Amino acid sequence: MLVNSARFQVSSSNVAQCPKEMRHEYAFIGRSNVGKSSLINMLTNHKNLAKTSATPGKTMLINHFNINDSWSIVDLPGYGYARRGKESRDELRSMIEGYILNRPQMTNLFLLIDSRLDPQRIDMEFMEWLAENDVPFSIVFTKLDKMGPVAGKQKVAAYCTKLLETWEELPPVFLTSSEDGRGREEILDYIEQLNKLPLD
Numbered sequence: 001m002l003v004n005s006a007r008f009q010v011s012s013s014n015v016a017q018c019p020k021e022m023r024h025e026y027a028f029i030g031r032s033n034v035g036k037s038s039l040i041n042m043l044t045n046h047k048n049l050a051k052t053s054a055t056p057g058k059t060m061l062i063n064h065f066n067i068n069d070s071w072s073i074v075d076l077p078g079y080g081y082a083r084r085g086k087e088s089r090d091e092l093r094s095m096i097e098g099y100i101l102n103r104p105q106m107t108n109l110f111l112l113i114d115s116r117l118d119p120q121r122i123d124m125e126f127m128e129w130l131a132e133n134d135v136p137f138s139i140v141f142t143k144l145d146k147m148g149p150v151a152g153k154q155k156v157a158a159y160c161t162k163l164l165e166t167w168e169e170l171p172p173v174f175l176t177s178s179e180d181g182r183g184r185e186e187i188l189d190y191i192e193q194l195n196k197l198p199l200d
Contacts, residue, residue, distance in 0.1 A: 001192040004068050006044035011061040015098045019064055024071040024195050025105040028140075029096065030112030031122065032078035035142040038178035039112065040065070040073055043187060050075050060092070062099055071195055074099075074106070080122045100135055107194050108136050110187070115141040115155055115175070119162045127163075138172040140187070145177035 012018045028036050037050035049065060063075040076099065077092050100109060109130065113123060130137050141159070144152045152175070160170055172190060176183030 001188040003044050003188070006046050006049055006065055006067050006073075008049065009064040009066045009072070011063050013061055014095055015062070015102050018062060018099070018103065019072070022105060022199055024107045024191075024197075024199065025064075025074050025103065026071070026108050026110060026191055026194075027074040027076050027099070027103075027106055028110045028112065029076040030078060030140075030142075031080045031114070031120070034078065034112045034114050035178055036075065036078065036112055039140065039142060039176060040075055042176075042178040042181060043184055044073070062095065071191070072105075079126065080120075100130075101133060104200050107197070107199070108138060108191075110138050110140050110174075112140045112142050113159070115144050115152060115159075116146055119159055124163075131167075136171075138174060138190070139170070140174045140176055140183070142176055142178070144175050144182055145179040 010017075010019060028040060030036050040050040041047055044065070044067065050063070060077055062077075065073040065075070067073055076096055079092065079096065100106065111123070111127065111130070127137075127139075141156050144156075147155065156173070156175060160173065163170060174183045174187050174190075176187070
């Protein structure tokens with residue numbers, strides 16, 4: 001799929017404020033500093049569409065981006081940023097869960113995982129919550145350029161093996177790098193397939 005146009009649309013503090021158009025939306029989420037904004041910029045071929053930051057926990061709103069005037073990318077706040085207070089974490093959790101559970105336009109949630117890390121409890125519990133609520137999602141391993149090709153594949157394989165200890169089958173898995181563009185075509189092709197499905 002070609003991305004001919006990509007522009008910021010709106011920021012919302014809750015699902016009720018999100019755009020009313022009935023078009024396919026693809027939400028991106030992950031732990032703070034997992035490379036979410038960089039991945040969105042890579043997918044859309046825009047350096048600064050999603051604002052990247054060295055400071056974890058920067059995204060505090062639901063950010064919509066209009067792609068090709070036909071579908072949307074949604075940048076959700078990162079979770080698990082320990083330096084936030086409990087009240088702030090609870091507000092973010094409510095915002096994120098409100099969008100994921102109550103947004104019929106959301107066709108797929110892309111969950112980003114830092115490929116260099118061993119399975120983290122917070123990610124595993126989040127995946128279990130998605131499964132319990134029948135949320136369609138995919139796993140996107142990021143930062144594959146930070147390791148050699150063999151080490152990267154081994155790390156991802158070990159992670160998937162760990163998941164299969166409790167999962168009957170895995171959701172779609174993508175291996176990406178915002179630095180070298182790895183995984184871009186695969187994710188866009190997957191989105192193109194899902195765009196053909198009718199919205200509920």
